Amino acid sequence: MGExxxxxxxxxxxxxxxxxxxxxxxxxxxxxxxAGLAPAPRVQLKTRRTLKGHLAKIYAMHWxxxxxxxxxxxxxxKLIIWDSHSGNKINAIPLKSSWVMTSAxxxxxxxxxxxxxxxxxxxxxxxxxxxxxxxxxxxHTGYLSCARFLNDADILTASGDTTCALWDxxxxxxxxxxxxxxxxxxxxxxxTDMNTFVxxxxxxxxxxxxxxxxxxKQTFQGHTSDINAISFFPTGxxxxxxxxxxxxxxxxxxxxxEVIGYQDAQLNSGVTSLAxxxxxxxxxxxxxxxxxxxxxxxxxxxxxxxxxxxxxxxCTGVPSDGMCVCTGSxxxxxxxxx
Amino acid sequence: xxxxxxxxSMRRTVEQLxxxxxxxxxxxSQAAADLQQYCLQNASKDAxxxxxxxxxxxFREPRSCAVL
Numbered sequence: 001m002g003e004x005x006x007x008x009x010x011x012x013x014x015x016x017x018x019x020x021x022x023x024x025x026x027x028x029x030x031x032x033x034x035a036g037l038a039p040a041p042r043v044q045l046k047t048r049r050t051l052k053g054h055l056a057k058i059y060a061m062h063w064x065x066x067x068x069x070x071x072x073x074x075x076x077x078k079l080i081i082w083d084s085h086s087g088n089k090i091n092a093i094p095l096k097s098s099w100v101m102t103s104a105x106x107x108x109x110x111x112x113x114x115x116x117x118x119x120x121x122x123x124x125x126x127x128x129x130x131x132x133x134x135x136x137x138x139x140h141t142g143y144l145s146c147a148r149f150l151n152d153a154d155i156l157t158a159s160g161d162t163t164c165a166l167w168d169x170x171x172x173x174x175x176x177x178x179x180x181x182x183x184x185x186x187x188x189x190x191x192t193d194m195n196t197f198v199x200x201x202x203x204x205x206x207x208x209x210x211x212x213x214x215x216x217k218q219t220f221q222g223h224t225s226d227i228n229a230i231s232f233f234p235t236g237x238x239x240x241x242x243x244x245x246x247x248x249x250x251x252x253x254x255x256x257x258e259v260i261g262y263q264d265a266q267l268n269s270g271v272t273s274l275a276x277x278x279x280x281x282x283x284x285x286x287x288x289x290x291x292x293x294x295x296x297x298x299x300x301x302x303x304x305x306x307x308x309x310x311x312x313x314x315c316t317g318v319p320s321d322g323m324c325v326c327t328g329s330x331x332x333x334x335x336x337x338x
Numbered sequence: 339x340x341x342x343x344x345x346x347s348m349r350r351t352v353e354q355l356x357x358x359x360x361x362x363x364x365x366x367s368q369a370a371a372d373l374q375q376y377c378l379q380n381a382s383k384d385a386x387x388x389x390x391x392x393x394x395x396x397f398r399e400p401r402s403c404a405v406l
Contacts, residue, residue: 277386
């Protein structure tokens with residue numbers, strides 16, 4: 001038998017072994033385990049702010065760790081920094097390329113980043129008298145779909161070139177390239193201890209990566225189309241994904257498998273974005289059908305909806321104090337709900 | 339496609355699968371119990387789940403009473 005044939009056989013054997021090991025620990029599923037729990041209350045949230053200012057579709061938003069400021073990115077070619085309490089615009093940063101797909105706020109509040117079809121991640125300093133570009137991170141060979149700061153020196157990116165990368169902002173170079181997806185990487189989420197991150201891609205897989213050694217540690221299957229959104233559960237032991245297959249799923253890292261799905265026969269729009277409430281009980285998922293559905297993460301039931309946008313909900317975010325949820329839309333508005 | 343690149347590509351695939359197969363897995367019942375426990379312990383602090391009194395909601399103007 002040729003060497004390639006032998007390895008193909010070994011690969012098949014390993015896949016079977018993994019499936020069997022997952023089955024062996026699948027002694028229940030989340031919905032069954034949560035049967036005895038009191039249902040979450042019917043959640044009815046009101047729009048508290050409608051942030052008007054962008055002139056075209058909003059593609060991304062991200063909260064600052066101060067729970068007050070947030071950044072939004074629109075294909076009108078601007079990043080806007082908002083004070084969510086007053087509704088005022090603090091900054092409007094013109095983008096060199098208007099085809100923006102992601103924006104991120106550094107935990108320090110000093111920097112923001114953006115990127116998109118220009119294949120670059122541009123990092124801006126908010127603390128100079130006039131907002132300045134401090135670096136253009138240029139090495140991806142595909143669009144930038146997501147960026148997240150670890151700190152003012154390091155940033156993680158996900159790209160349509162199927163890789164994720166960790167960059168040194170000061171040198172502008174990639175420190176680590178994370179290779180394993182076979183489809184465009186669409187989203188990433190950083191663990192709170194910053195040792196790992198999870199990514200979702202158009203190969204319908206989610207992967208867990210070790211930031212220090214650059215390796216893919218676990219691969220999670222189940223979705224049948226592009227994964228557009230991903231977010232860690234607050235404990236860091238599980239994460240939620242949202243996909244073009246119209247479902248969200250929760251994967252547990254320690255069980256190495258999907259533990260519950262969030263779907264409804266009447267929902268046939270793709271999931272674009274998602275965010276969790278601070279206890280992890282509520283999932284806010286934005287869909288192509290202009291709504292944001294609220295799911296009980298433990299029981300898998302839909303318990304509310306945020307209706308109010310006149311076009312696709314493209315981004316969702318809950319600040320770290322859990323006081324509200326923000327939705328951003330192709331209708332050019334951001335709404336704050338609680 | 340050279341046979342060398344086929345071999346090294348398959349080798350990487352096998353190595354990756356070996357790594358992923360070696361993970362120690364926790365029973366789903368245990369994982370579910372831990373997730374539930376976290377949700378329940380933090381439920382009372384979750385403003386979106388239990389609501390906020392109007393006075394402590396930074397997005398709601400407090401109502402002021404004018405004493406005439």
